[in-house]
Amino acid sequence: MVRFINLTLAGITSGMVFAAVALALVLIWRATRIVNFAQGGMLMFTTFLAWSVIDGGGSYWLALGVALASGLVLGAVLERVVVRPVENKPPLNAVIVTLGLYVLLQAAAGMIWGDTPHSYPPAFTIRGLTVAGTRLLLSPFDLFVIGAVAAVMVLLTLLFVRTDLGLRLRASAFAPEIARLQGVRVGRMLTLGWALAALVGSLAGVLIAPSVFVGPAQFDAMLVFGFTAAVIGGLDSPAGAVTGGLLLGCALSYVSGYVSTDLVTFGALAALITVLMIRPNGLFAATTGRRV
């Protein structure tokens, strides 16, 4: 029983990180119908920037700030410069461009920082908390991970649902032409959407860095996990992305604990294929598409 609880706790922690990556993918998919295959490379790059800050003697919190800020800028610049020309073009163009971007970012990181993975410190101790004499697989750092992702999600929800800017962002995502007819500067909204998505991705990168180490190829699995979580949730739904992330986190934790740690990536791909075969609209798709 303790083992089950421990695996669940570990699953929730990693699930929150998957949820953040999934949310980054969903935000971009909703606004531009593009699956951002460069997301793994983008969060790798911003995590490297954060690592440089720590390596140069900066504090954890300064590094976190640098990662988030550089994520915002990177997302905005990439949308304006690289993605804008393929928006509203055949979907394959965007697939090729984001894949190319991923290769480019990975190669650039290798040239700048080298291919050897570096360790990244956690914000708090990773020694598990002890409750009633039992050591749990839940450390203060895990609580920080869960809290940080939850806080960003709450802030994003408030932004989207409670503010006029959020109304513009939602209108641009749902019906770009209609939004323009209401005077919404949709181009700016798309740039902002990419910036926000990249910020969430950057957060996930920094939070997972202590367990995967920082290297050009260390975050590749994050895209697989995040994409799987997003597909489980239905790609179109931010709430679904979070639920999908948590489900996937727990499922993979059980696979790793009860079967073998070698099968974790395999488990994620199996889950992805199963969901795509059985419920291609995601487990939580309520409606049959859009009613006109």
Added chain:
Amino acid sequence: MLEVKDLTVHYGAVRALAGVELSVDEGSLTAVLGANGAGKTTLMRAVSGLLRPRSGRVELDGRDITRLPVEDIVRLGVAHVPQSGGVITELTVEDNLRLGGLWRRDRAALARRVAEMYELFPALAERRAKTAATLSGGERQMLALARALTGGPRLLLVDEPSLGLAPRVVAQLMAVLRRLCDEDGRTVLLVEQNARSALSVADRAVVLDLGAVVAAENAATLAADDRLRHAYLGF
């Protein structure tokens, strides 16, 4: 107020509008009539900036707006209600309404306008927190019109508001459009296939056929012209 001069629009190799001339006086209601595919919607989209014409000019108060982006044309006081309304079904009625006036950045005035719209269309007030997907076709058309009005436009472009609506609802809608001109001094450009309804409220009417203007007359004169009516308007 609005001058369209020698406007030509192509979709690829297909010519949709050929040298269209149109003049709309301030405070008037002008109907654009014609069969399916005559170019009525294309004309509206070119005026509001959604389409780039190949040649010709669109002038608003003497200012050339032909190459201006849609968002900037909106800021000059032009509101375009597209065919079947274009309400955003995922958003609530209230959010749809507010969206129309958000560009003005005056929050107090926006709240006042939204309240006015609820007074004008009480059915919308009851549904304000529901998504627009729950509205009927007529209610969506009302919402689309109300949304355009929250921006306080001077020129209103309305594309086939009668599409799929019951005759009684169409009559109400036409009466609302007429009042916008008479009481608020707004200018309305109305595209309609339902020529009889449109002519009953319009001051002037333009008939398009295969992308060209074949008649531009007072609405009453046009309604009395049997030849034109039979040839182009089908009644």
